[in-house]
Amino acid sequence: MNQHIHDIAVIGGGINGSGIARDAAGRGASVLLIEQGDLAGGTSSASTKLIHGGLRYLEHYEFALVREALGERERLWSIAPHIIRPMRFVLPHVKGLRPRWLLRLGLFLYDHIGGRRDLPATESIDLRRHPAGKPLKPGFAPAFVYSDGWVDDARLVVLNARDAADRGATVRTRTGVSRLERQGDHWLITCGDESFRARAVVNAAGPAVLDLLERAHETSRRKMRLVRGSHIVVPRMFDHPYAYFFQIADGRIFFAIPYEHDFTLIGTTDRDHHGPLSEVRASEEEIAYLCEAANVYFERQIAPADVVWSYSGVRPLVDDGSGKPEAATRGYSFDLDADADGKLPLLSVFGGKITTYRHLAKDAVERLAPYIAALQGGDWTATAPLPGGAFPKDGVADVIAGLQRDYPFLDARTCERIGRAYGLLAREWLGSAADPAALGTAFGHGLTGAEVDYLMAREWAVTAQDVLWRRTKLGLRFDAAQTAVLEGYMQDHRGERP
Structure with a gap:
């Protein structure tokens, strides 16, 4: 058994868990982050990849959620x-669907309730004369253009975990956690043949939040609604x-990005989603639906045979009784339980969306503060850059240009990706290389x-899939033979990690 007693054990290495671990570590707590698979191996790598307020949530009167998300939008841009x-984003008006005045009203609220500062405001366009109209079928004219991220x-998950570890x-x-139980002055967390101890536990297991509660012999009054979101990727x-x-x-x-x-x-x-969490994939019906x-909109027609990749994730939403899955709230909530003496808290996280993860993490840590003396200070993550992001939010082009200047043997596409x-962390592993052989x-x-x-030593990559689909998106380009070579290399070098 690991005899060290951590202040906080966070279970779940998705965006919420990694964000909570980062915030708590930065406030002085001893933190343990446990993930049963790879970081971002589930829902957090299967999003639509947007930092947004959720324009459509206005229809469901989720004004507070939209305001909170919009407030985070530029804040996250500035730290990463x-x-x-x-x-x-181009939003065409379509006769017979939402009226034009309603779209304009929604976008007016979207521009003004969240403290937008540097992002451009909404504008009206005519698709018959705008570049965004060219790929669309004839007949679309009025449209709006608005900002998101x-x-x-x-x-984003990995960098939060990296910063937590650096702190x-x-x-x-x-x-994987097999059992949780209170023992005297600590929680005992059993993970196969090893165990850990902590004064507080955060259950950030996402879709498996209720399952983890069962392993702690706890129950919750909340009900979860598991909603599967599927995406397809096609040639440009x-x-x-x-x-x-x-x-x-x-x-x-739907979005096309x-x-x-x-x-x-x-x-x-x-x-x-009603099946096992180990079997989350886009169904043939969903792929056909998206095609x-x-x-309906694009001049160039696509079919399932054109899909080069599809992915799917399960969103762990709070079951608020909504009839349709898309109407279920994307807000978050907590359950906090302590022992009979008011100690050894267990904080369970329900719901949430990637845009509000930092705010969720702040709220979670502040709820634990009365129990953990080591937690000191206030909200610090709103301004502290994530690893590699200590430069102006409009300065990424300068970072890329610097790489092209100092490593001229790298092609422009690779410099942009890196x-x-x-x-700024790219230089940690590029070092003083003067040619490709280095x-x-x-x-x-x-x-x-x-x-x-670098990814194995500093970002917890273990398999080729970790590298190709989560640390990079090169899985879209690697063939089976190249993937096998990479996997063999990583197997040979795993024992060399610090």
Whole structure:
């Protein structure tokens, strides 16, 4: 047994768990973060990859949630300008669906209730004369263009965990919790053949939050609604930088977003998920649905055979009795239980969305503060940059230009990918390299041994899938043979990690 008693054990290495671990470690607590698989291995790497207020939530009168999310939007951009960037979204007006005045009213609220400062305001356009109208079918004219943000969701999780570790937290991946129990002055957390101790436990297990409570012999009055959101990626459908927010005749909406230069990301669906959490994937019906929805708008028609990748995640939403999955609240709530003496708290996190993760983490840590004397200070994560992001929020182009200048042997596409993934941290593993050979094995598409070694040593990557689909998005480009070479390399080098 590990005899050290941590102040706080956070169980769940998604965005909420990593955010809570970072906040608590930065306030002086001894933190243990436990994840049964890879960081961001579930829902947190299967989002639509947006930092947004949730324009459609206004229809469900979720004004407080939208205000909170909009307030976080530019704040997150400022602390992670390498992995978060502004994006302009085109919302066409469609006769017979939501009236034009309603769209304009919603966008007016969207612009003004969240403290927008640097993002451009909404404007009206005519798609017959705007570049965003060119890929669309004839017949679309009035539209609105509004601002939101794009995020590399999995890297957001990893960078929060990295910062937590830099501030003293212990991060354990591939460590499943089998049992939780209060023993004297601590929680005993059993993980297979090893165990840990902590004065407080945070249950940030996402879709498995109720299952983890059962392992602690606890119950909750709350009910969860597991909603599956699926996405498809197809070859690029347009060559301008705008994204689209489309309405569908069934009342739902979907996005079409420029993705990794050569692709378009389309999603999401909302389906109640009833199967095991180990079997979360886009169904044939969902893939066909997204293709058919896109075909309503785009001149170029797509079919399931055009899909180069699909992914799906389960959102752990609070069951508020909504009839349709898309109407279920994206807000978050907590359950806090202590022992008979008012000690050894167990804080369970329900719901949430990626845009509000930092605010959720702050609230969670503040709820634990009365129990953990080591927690000192107030909200600090609103201004502290995430690793690699200590530069102006409009300065990522300068970071990329610096890489091109100092490492001229790297092609422009690779410099952009590296700059947007690591920001200023890229130089930690690029070092003084003067030619490609200095970066070790070349796996293809700009991925080198130096980068993989860094990901294994500093970002908890263990498998090729960790590298290709969560730390980078090069899985879209690697073939089976290249993936096998990478996996073999990582197997050979796992014992060399510090």
